[in-house]
Amino acid sequence: MLCPVSSTPAAVIGCADAQLAPLGGRLWAAVSDADLVEGLGALIEVEAHLAALQARLLGEIATRDLARKKLAWASTGEWYAHTAGITRGAAHRAVVHAQLLVGEREATLAALEAGHVSGVQAGVICAAIDQLPTNPTLRADAEERLLVEAAHLDATQLTAAGKRILTVIDPDRDERRA
Numbered sequence: 618m619l620c621p622v623s624s625t626p627a628a629v630i631g632c633a634d635a636q637l638a639p640l641g642g643r644l645w646a647a648v649s650d651a652d653l654v655e656g657l658g659a660l661i662e663v664e665a666h667l668a669a670l671q672a673r674l675l676g677e678i679a680t681r682d683l684a685r686k687k688l689a690w691a692s693t694g695e696w697y698a699h700t701a702g703i704t705r706g707a708a709h710r711a712v713v714h715a716q717l718l719v720g721e722r723e724a725t726l727a728a729l730e731a732g733h734v735s736g737v738q739a740g741v742i743c744a745a746i747d748q749l750p751t752n753p754t755l756r757a758d759a760e761e762r763l764l765v766e767a768a769h770l771d772a773t774q775l776t777a778a779g780k781r782i783l784t785v786i787d788p789d790r791d792e793r794r795a
Contacts, residue, residue: 668736669729676719679712714743737772745779
């Protein structure tokens with residue numbers, strides 16, 4: 618299938634979706650074990666690429682405040698919850714994480730684009746770093762460490778690693794919050 622010449626995000630994404638469509642009707646019982654495992658691995662990597670693209674699009678929509686200014690919604694989070702069919706809490710977190718990824722968490726966005734971390738892991742990293750003191754060097758070091766950890770930890774384990782980093786870097790945090 619040939620893709621249209623247009624390079625608008627919607628056209629490129631639509632073309633990619635059309636390329637995947639034939640897989641929907643496939644008889645999966647006839648696919649080899651190796652092809653199933655390899656296919657899922659490739660899909661996971663594509664999901665990471667899509668999560669990075671989604672962060673870029675959502676971050677720019679939020680930066681321009683398009684949901685409020687052009688689409689008559691109260692906020693980007695409210696609009697995104699409706700558009701994506703997700704909870705408002707999940708939508709607002711997605712907007713915050715998208716803005717962090719395209720701003721302060723560039724290394725995490727690069728890892729997401731490269732397929733080295735999942736969208737969920739990127740969210741875990743953003744949430745963990747957001748709890749740290751605002752020192753940019755400290756946050757960059759924590760981000761680097763969590764990206765290394767993400768290579769061999771699932772999202773649950775990475776969340777625990779983020780909490781450990783927080784207690785090491787800011788041991789008095791709980792006392793200050795009480």
